[in-house]
Amino acid sequence: MEDKPMYVEQKTNGKYLLRDKYKDPYTGKWKSVSISLDKNTPQAINKARGLLQDKINMKTEIDPKNLNLSFGELYEEWYKYYQVQNKRTSWIKVPFYMDKHVFPIIHKDMKIAAIDSSLIIKVIDQMYTFGDYSLNYTKQTRTTLSTIFNFSIDKGYLETNPVSKTKIIVKREKERQHRKKISDKYLEKEEYQALLKNLYLDDRKRLQAVMAEFLLLTGLRYGELIALQWKNFKNTSIFIEGTLDYTLKKLSEAVKTSTKNISSERIVDLPNRAVQILKEQKEYNSYKFSVLPEDYIFLSKPNAPLSIHAFNKSLKEAAKEVELQKNVSSHIFRHTHVSILAEDNIPLKAIMERVGHSDANTTLSIYNHVTKKSREQITSSLDNIF
Template identity: 35%
Template sequence: MWDEQLPDGRYKFFERYKDPYTGTWKRVATILTSNSSRAQKQAQKILERRIAEKIAQLKTSEMLFTDLFDQWWTFYQQEIKRSSIASLSGNIKEIRESFGLGVKVVNIDPKYVQNYLDSLDCSRNKKERTKSMLNLAFDYAADLDIIKDNPARRAKLPRVKKTLEDWKKVEEKYLDEDEIKPLLKELYRRPSTYRTALLAEFMSLNGCRIGEAVSLEPGNRDFETKVLQLHGTYDHTGGYRNGEKTTPKTNASYRETIMTKREMEILEEMEFINELEKNTNPRYREMGYIFTTKNGVPIQTNSFNLALKKANERLEKPIQKNLTSHIFRHTLVSRLAENRVPLKAIMDRVGHADAKTTTQIYTHITKKLKANVAEIMENY
């Protein structure tokens, strides 16, 4: 701090501070009638308060969106899994390079966000993910009092109009009994896909995700109580051999199910053939999981999906649907809906807190059941 005497005999006190965003030096000042020790202490307090106010004002008016976005992403990565970081990195990079370049956070309004979303030439899912990232970044800014309202949450994506084709697509999300039986039979027929068959049938009975299935350990099942603990998923971001069991996708995903007799038979068989491999295969690696390859490594999703497609091509009447691991999960939803199991009970079984696909399949199946009722009534 320094001072200068003014022509009228008063004293002007100055103090410098560094702009945290531009790196430039600025100064504040105050005028007092004296430069005594007491006056200097008073001036120091006044100047410190003004510097704090200036910096606080800068935080709400000068910060660029790109700086905010980088700060938020650094923070957010501490809250999510490695697999989520890897899957979101592409979106983050695109937003970082195309949104709010050189624009102050406080100058971004809902119309600015809306124009950006409208200009994106990409799929609906990608637009939804982009908007979600912007929502979170601006929520972070609001929490830090950089802005008062979140402009991204006031921007809208147009509602998707449901068409007849959309309803037909719902049928492609699950397998009917006359489809799953020949597919499983073909998978079981070949020794090279026998483990794939066991995993596929298990998921069609339990409704778990493939990541949940391949992270199952012997300690997660109790054949006496028939309880199966689905308390995690397999994170293979660093490769399947270096993967690890992590927390599940959502709180609803952390669940326990009651196993059917066939589910327990499948688990017992997998553990038995793993034990055989452990004693006869020099390449076997004990990782502690149940659904593994002959070398002890959890079954890879890509390999599983490829095996499904190859088996389907070998069928006399190939299934005209996109076959992935998720179709077995949805097949269970279809089976339970056809047997009039309440939607909430199905969602609890498959671990959904808010299940768009589950609801679609449930609504579709129950609609077919209503048609069956009408046909029955026609016979009276």
């Protein structure tokens, strides 16, 4: 598009528009600007001409810093806001995958005005299309990039988000293989029984044993488990009102914060065995620690719950001893809890509310996967036809 002089355009309501074009200093593209006229006379046009030029000056007046802002500078500014607005467990992971996946392609010194969708696609291709990273992990990285560029729009640095023009083309065969691995994310009955038995046989791992069983019976996240205080336990239920940041080196210094999301704040009704575990834990704590309302329930030492690293280490050792060929961590009990309820045909909505899921897809990935027990029930039913 070439630069053209001002011109008058008549509107259907009898009025006029004085139009002109200007080049956007950020994108280099030509854009149109106009101002309303009551009359198409030289006097009216001359008066509006100055106002129109003022309008153009406002649109083309830029802060040199913004025009030359680098991607690294944009990221640093965005990250400060992101840290304030999100929980530590969310923002602590961002620098890692930015350094690993994004900055090698979208360099920190690259001007944000020069970043287009082709660079975003290159990140996606390297991670997922031609790489070995999962679809969900790649989506998470793409979403982070989109959030960064939306921030730049809010700040007035850019007008468009280059991520919005990209999409991830799903590799069907890879996702089929991924679905096969879902069974590795939860434990069958004989597997969790063997694991718990191994933990309970070692007196040094008593705490890990009761915590693992309690996770299995409730479907809690690990951060929710270690944030449980005696005031949260009443009769036969627990109130999930917060979480502890288990990424901190010293859990004794951790502060209880809000739950992961609104859906995560909930009341969880306890089966008899879970109630028994808490009563036994209260008796155990009464002579080793204390049982004041503000005290945490599952303590490894005074005021300090067991770190997730120590817990997972014990789980992996136990899994190795019972020859369990699965990657066992605290989260596998949450998935196992969902699978147990799904096997008993508990409605999806009820399961979501119990485990505090806001996104149905998270629960569905386990819920829709047919477990060994369900498959056996199907064949057993068919065998009994005659």
